[in-house]
Amino acid sequence: MFSFSRSSLRHFSSSARILGRAVVYSQNGDPSKVLRVLTYPSVPSPPPPHSVNLNFLLSPISPADINVVEGVYPSKPAKTDALTLSGEANPLFVGGNEGLARVTAVGEGVHTLAVDDWVIMLKQQAGTWATDRTVTVADVAKVPDSQFLTQAQAATITVSVNPPTAYNMLADFVDLESGDWVVQNGANSAVGQAVIQIAAARGLKTINLIRDRCNLDALKERLHNLGATHVLTYDQLADKSVREDIKQWTGGKPIRLGLNCVGGKDTTNMARLLGNDAHLVSYGAMAKQPLSIPISLFIFKNLTCHGFWQSRWYIKKPLEEREKLMQNLVTLMKEKKVREVISHLHPLITLLTSVAGHS
Incomplete structure (x- = not known):
């Protein structure tokens, strides 16, 4: 579900380019062997209509993310949403299912989000181990009351499953x-x-x-x-x-x-x-x-x-219930009844280049 689908890549030929980096894999296997870091022209500027550009602030690395890379997790990224780049023999999947991102640009027809809003992903296997990406506005949800939260709080409460x-x-x-x-x-x-x-x-x-x-x-x-x-x-x-x-x-x-x-x-x-x-x-x-x-x-x-x-809960529930859940969790955080639970914070690219090859 990486944002740089074939339709997004077409915009690179006529739009300004921003270099991004992502942790990608072309086949399933041991993460230390199949993951690599790729630099590429990441997002079109301005984004296409009804889309937004995002810069990821924090992206969790969970056991489920590792299982997806290994190919043993039930939820898998869609091949139609894989990243296809010139010079790459196979489509590339970007790791990561969750992430807290900041809106950096909005496309024509976007009225519910503005630059600097914090958002989370609604699509599964969205490919969040990246610096920047473009997504349709329907694939993200605005974090409520973000002005009261730190990045770590927002990522822990509203992003992490x-x-x-x-x-x-x-x-x-x-x-x-x-x-x-x-x-x-x-x-x-x-x-x-x-x-x-x-x-x-x-x-x-x-x-x-x-x-x-x-x-x-x-x-x-x-x-x-x-x-x-x-x-x-x-x-x-x-x-x-x-x-x-x-x-x-x-x-x-x-x-x-x-x-x-x-x-x-x-x-x-x-x-x-x-x-x-x-x-x-x-x-x-x-x-x-x-x-x-x-x-x-x-x-x-x-x-x-x-x-x-x-x-499965996310799939079955309407957007209104997802937003209510997020608001309830944010309220608990604002009231200091729930604190963030983060074991380690690492720059994503730095962390994964220690176990993956470079591109």
Whole structure:
């Protein structure tokens, strides 16, 4: 879904050119082998009618992005939107599905956006590992209240799939009220940290499961500072005596929502904590092991299991609901109830030239 489609490239012959750089690949495989950095005439100026030129400010690099390059992710870039350049034998796909961008120019007929507006991408596999691109105005959404946000905040809350995933999983499956309990594994992941913060903002209490590690106490403290009610390791969860502790924590109140991104026996043990008519929502499988749920939980507790994929949510929901979700997340950020969760910030080209060849 890279913006420099054949129709865009035609404008290069008669319009001013701006050199851009992008991280591209022509075939799937090991990212360290198939990715390369390309310099090329990037965007036509002015942009075509009903289009805008963008300069990307921050573009996440997520596990899903790597899976797309490897060719093992369900959502793939469209061949019709690949970049085709003279001298290149094959169409080039630009990596990246998410990105925060600034509008640098607007084409004729664009009335909803202006220069310097911040926008995010609405199309999947948009090709955001680039400095500049041209897109149709229908493929972007304006970030609300951007004047109150830093670039990191805007990129974390409105661009990354992690906070929207956390928000929707807490909202869409169980009608939770303040004081209700949620249990999740992978609690130190980006989604897990977003769950902790959004749940705390709603008055929900969380039991958060993580792997044992050398810096365990420091990690527990960090999660508690985000709003986690309790933090346990999977080894602790495997001890049946811990279930009595959990009953005391909850006061016997049933846990009605479990969030899973791990799979395997650790998720099986977590599912046993759920009460009657609970819902287990799976959005990942980091252990790369099957989900194994005892039949008794279905028969005697009426457990319901779901799969959740934020990309599917975006596909099914109208623009109004997407914009409402973004506004809700921005409001949480403005109220300082949710902070950005970024592990590292790198200049994109500098980072990827360390693992990819140059062009």
